[in-house]
Amino acid sequence: MDVADLGLPVDVPSTALFTDQYELTMLRAALASGTAERRSVFEVFTRRLPDGRRYGVVGGTGRVLDAVENFRFDAAVLNFLREREIVDEETLQWLAGYRFSGDIWGYPEGEVYFPGSPIMRVEGTFAECVLLETVILSILNHDSAIAAAASRMSAAAGDRPLIEMGARRTHELAAVAASRAAYVGGFATTSDLAAGFRYGIPTVGTSAHAFTLLHDRERDAFQAQVHTLGRGTTLLVDTYDVAEAVRTAVEVAGTELGAVRIDSGDLLLVAHRVRQQLDELGARDTKIVVTSDLDEYAIASLAAAPVDAYGVGTQLVTGSGHPTSSMVYKLVARAESTDPKAPLVAVAKKSSGGKTSVGGRKWAARRLDSYGVAEAEVIGTGPVPAELADRQLLVELVKGGEVVAREPLDAARERHTRARAGLPMSATQLSRGEPVLPTEYLHESSGS
Amino acid sequence: MDVADLGLPVDVPSTALFTDQYELTMLRAALASGTAERRSVFEVFTRRLPDGRRYGVVGGTGRVLDAVENFRFDAAVLNFLREREIVDEETLQWLAGYRFSGDIWGYPEGEVYFPGSPIMRVEGTFAECVLLETVILSILNHDSAIAAAASRMSAAAGDRPLIEMGARRTHELAAVAASRAAYVGGFATTSDLAAGFRYGIPTVGTSAHAFTLLHDRERDAFQAQVHTLGRGTTLLVDTYDVAEAVRTAVEVAGTELGAVRIDSGDLLLVAHRVRQQLDELGARDTKIVVTSDLDEYAIASLAAAPVDAYGVGTQLVTGSGHPTSSMVYKLVARAESTDPKAPLVAVAKKSSGGKTSVGGRKWAARRLDSYGVAEAEVIGTGPVPAELADRQLLVELVKGGEVVAREPLDAARERHTRARAGLPMSATQLSRGEPVLPTEYLHESSGS
Incomplete structure (x- = not known):
């Protein structure tokens, strides 16, 4: 669907400079070393919810789609990068033709999430995916923090309407x-x-x-x-x-x-x-x-x-004390060579210090108990178990570079109401506690 | 100075919609009641610093100047306001010709501030000043919160350089x-x-x-x-x-x-x-x-x-735990009639509840002790005492609608270094404490 079909005025400038410099220097070095075209999978997830919170809320997905669609390097931007000598001419040439052509799957906007949930999965060449790290994280980290606070407030308010008046x-x-x-x-x-x-x-x-x-x-x-x-x-x-x-x-x-x-x-x-x-x-x-x-x-x-x-x-x-969501964007798998058919290898940071990640391209599903209430967030790298096949959480957002999941904002709002209602009742208790669903991992090696 | 003279690319869209709706409905009602053209003085100040902080840092002044300069209602915005029936045709006509023509004085960017400091003073007709509330507060509340955190970090880092990498x-x-x-x-x-x-x-x-x-x-x-x-x-x-x-x-x-x-x-x-x-x-x-x-x-x-x-x-x-600065934008004085020569009357909210304000158009000065170290933030509504005349803090930023104080960002950075160095040494202690300078009020009635 074209954004104009929603009847809302939209004006998104080029988002290509909402980027940390290291993404461009990595691109430059990878182009030089011949690894830039290796097929890669990046995932957005958080290692923890804010202290005491029971669930997170995905906010900003629609804005991410706008940002990816508008991620282009125009002449003014290229001149800036040239003058600052941030990249070389070969990289500038490459950037001039940049357009994301990969696939993005993710939790739809308004869905709830838990520690480890693969909130977004970006797949393509290393070169095209690495550039999107900062803008995707900026949007999801900010918007999800606000959506989570809003959800707690709307649960507390019940049927009484809430007016947002925080612009100042x-x-x-x-x-x-x-x-x-x-x-x-x-x-x-x-x-x-x-x-x-x-x-x-x-x-x-x-x-x-x-x-x-x-x-x-x-x-x-x-x-x-x-x-x-x-x-x-x-x-x-x-x-x-x-x-x-x-x-x-x-x-x-x-x-x-x-x-x-x-x-x-x-x-x-x-x-x-x-x-x-x-x-x-x-x-x-x-x-x-x-x-x-x-x-x-x-x-x-x-x-x-x-x-x-x-x-x-x-x-x-x-964000009611938590203005950001601590989501990260990590390379979880990449091909062994630039051959588009080369198999993917799971990768993860290994050093100590609490920042380790789970490698491999992941699916996620929400398992229900016999009453139809959510009881676990199940994340796996192997085949999806048959009983979870219709409870999968990731949906296709971008296919071959084209946005395929644009939706009116009310759809995300209604989805959130449903998703929150499907959680155990303790989800909306305001007192501090553990995430209301445990995260379970089903690894390929452990069978499924 | 034109912004282009700074050699920096600048691209500021119209800022007229960074506005809370009530500013437009107040304008509409004031135009109807004949009070819109009363000369008015609004001041930006904070009633308190974040808990335990010793000083605040003015951030965003330069961005406020850009925002005021670009505060125009174009056809798309006017159509939106018409379709939503937020204002009537008379008000739309008025908005179509809007251009701030008043005066703005303020603490220059990088200066430190304390509870009650008149960080910015906006003077003109009620109609032209009331519209700027939200955009001015958004910028100053956000940027000052970040500048204050940065100042504490740079004091702690000493001569070692700090890299800002929080975009994500x-x-x-x-x-x-x-x-x-x-x-x-x-x-x-x-x-x-x-x-x-x-x-x-x-x-x-x-x-x-x-x-x-x-x-x-x-x-x-x-x-x-x-x-x-x-x-x-x-x-x-x-x-x-x-x-x-x-x-x-x-x-x-x-x-x-x-x-x-x-x-x-x-x-x-x-x-x-x-x-x-x-x-x-x-x-x-x-x-x-x-x-x-x-x-x-x-x-x-x-x-x-x-x-x-x-x-x-x-x-x-x-903002290291304090992502906003709790600055407010308050009407402190207004004329008794729409006659441009009519005297100003000090006004202030009076009801109980901790949100009272000090009425009257204010000056501010930083008094030094005999060693040249700051010892008090002095704020007054009457004449400025002779001994404080050359220690005044407010500078002219906008005169008759024209920005007169544009400066390179390095000027604000250097000003901050000087301002912080002029405070008592306990200013840069990280431990929680009271504001490092007391705020003293010199009211017109109490003489000076």
């Missing part, structure tokens, strides 16, 4: 990707207009304290807002005195007032008081939105409070 | 800004080619474990690398056995080998062993680079180890 707390373009990942993880809307523009996410927002302070009286500000945005708007009631503001709000907008927003103070206490006051004023349908430094724990603690929606900023865009 | 751990464009902020905070180089391209930061990088694993023998990989990149290259020696790799490396490259890199294991122990082995092999000038999950504490703990350079990734781009 992170890099301006990371914010757009964060909005996107939050939507995958279960958020309903965003305040970030760029995220609405780029990804079609519903946007919301009415006013800040500055708008009240701009006017001579709070009442003037409320009247101006209601006059312009209608009675269904959300009025911010904590600039001066909350109780007085609520009274003024209902006087100005009537009992049809859409919502009030509380952005400071003891939210549990204030929400109860405001609810009581609104009810006494007859504004029983007026909703309460809270938005002050919330995270999944604060959301959970407000479960019994009369709150109708949560706005989350800082803790969402910083 | 954060959003691909946040990574470019992080490289830039790291350079301001004292890093020497980056692995991120986009940061080299966009900001002229020196780039480095040679090879990863994948390059060794691609070859049939470690020796083949080393030979290929040395053949292509020269004897001065850096060989990665921890794919299999470190001692064997170091022996092979010197056999292949000779004693002129530039450096070896260690990326796993007990770095203190391994560095000592490798240094001894290199010396015994006669490779006394071969340097040792270490690169495994370092932060400022790990760097400090290696001060006595025979290490020549540090590569830092995750902890740099995630």
Whole structure:
């Protein structure tokens, strides 16, 4: 499917410089040593989840597909590499014609993952695959960290909608990707207009304290807002005195007032008081939105409070304490020669120090118990056991260089809801614990 | 100065959508209520430093200037806002002609800051200033968080160079800004080619474990690398056995080998062993680079180890535990009417809950003790005391909408070195503590 078919404006520049220099120097040396064309398999995985987390959430797959499609070296980039003498002329020639022509399989976006899960598998020549390391990791590490935090928050919020409003707390373009990942993880809307523009996410927002302070009286500000945005708007009631503001709000907008927003103070206490006051004023349908430094724990603690929606900023865009996902991109197999038919050899770093990897090209499947609940993440290098054949997790994303798995963002969002629901119930407990599924390895040598 | 004069390629798209929706709905309501043209002063400040930190570092000022200059609403953006019915036609007309025409003063990039420091002051009509909130905060909150972490690391590293290599751990464009902020905070180089391209930061990088694993023998990989990149290259020696790799490396490259890199294991122990082995092999000038999950504490703990350079990734781009800076953008004063001559009234949020602000348009100065060491951050709303007149911190950045303070990145980097050196020595202690300077307020009413 062409991206234009999704009806979303997309504007992805060349992604070829989102690359660490060593990828180009390795390419240069491999071209010189005659190994560049050896068929190779790289895999993205993580050795561990963030401390105490029960599951990870794949975020950014769709952005990886955009990035791979746009990974081209134009004249300005080639000139830069030439002037800096990062590569030689032979390599520049090779880069000028670069276009990824291999295959990519991976966990689809929104799927959950565990330590060792082969989240993405990139296969082609060493030369064409090694260049994609940094951009693939940047996207998956960032977006998955946000999606995981969003998932915990949306589990804690239950049916109450979550508003993403963290743009001001992170890099301006990371914010757009964060909005996107939050939507995958279960958020309903965003305040970030760029995220609405780029990804079609519903946007919301009415006013800040500055708008009240701009006017001579709070009442003037409320009247101006209601006059312009209608009675269904959300009025911010904590600039001066909350109780007085609520009274003024209902006087100005009537009992049809859409919502009030509380952005400071003891939210549990204030929400109860405001609810009581609104009810006494007859504004029983007026909703309460809270938005002050919330995270999944604060959301959970407000479960019994009369709150109708949560706005989350800082803790969402910083991954609620874990702003990155520690995924790595490792060569796990490569051919013995540049003959395209040469068999693959499993390879892995061997030295001590906790950074060892499992070699070999892997499949993954999620085994269910007799109740249909997931009980293990099974990863193997040999044939897939028959009973797991229809529980496999990797799907084809890129085939011979062509993206074959583009999908609307809602598909990833719905997939995440299903995937999380298929885990044991303890997955969504907020308390720290082990990954909710164990990872089991089925190695070729051990049979299967 | 035009950005092109810096000799750096710059490509900043329109920044107008890096905006929270409420800024546009406030604009719309203010245009309707007749308050949009009231002269207003917004200030950027933080109520606190991250827990235990001694000082903050201003990062991103140069990027803010680019963002303000490029804040324009083109047809695609206006159509989006129209289709989503976020604003009305009157507001769309206003936005179509938008160009910031006010003044911006601020702490120059690389300067240090403290709780309450007016890091940036934006002055103009309410309408033109309110729109810049999100993009200014995104840039300053992100870049300052990275610059602060970089500063702590560079203080810990002393004269040993720091390499920024965190691109894969954060959003691909946040990574470019992080490289830039790291350079301001004292890093020497980056692995991120986009940061080299966009900001002229020196780039480095040679090879990863994948390059060794691609070859049939470690020796083949080393030979290929040395053949292509020269004897001065850096060989990665921890794919299999470190001692064997170091022996092979010197056999292949000779004693002129530039450096070896260690990326796993007990770095203190391994560095000592490798240094001894290199010396015994006669490779006394071969340097040792270490690169495994370092932060400022790990760097400090290696001060006595025979290490020549540090590569830092995750902890740099995630702000070493504090990925954002909690800066806010608050209306502190506004005119009583739309008359351009109308006097300014100080305004501030008043409700309880810890989010109160100090109203009024502020100046800031750093008072020195008799030894010339900084002793207090003085912030005031009245006249500047004569003895502080030449210690003022805010400089003019934008005048009547024109950027007047563009500077090369090295100027910010050097400014940071000077600013940090002017603080009490305890500023660079890594242990948790209070801000190294107290913030003193001199209010207009209290005289000065």
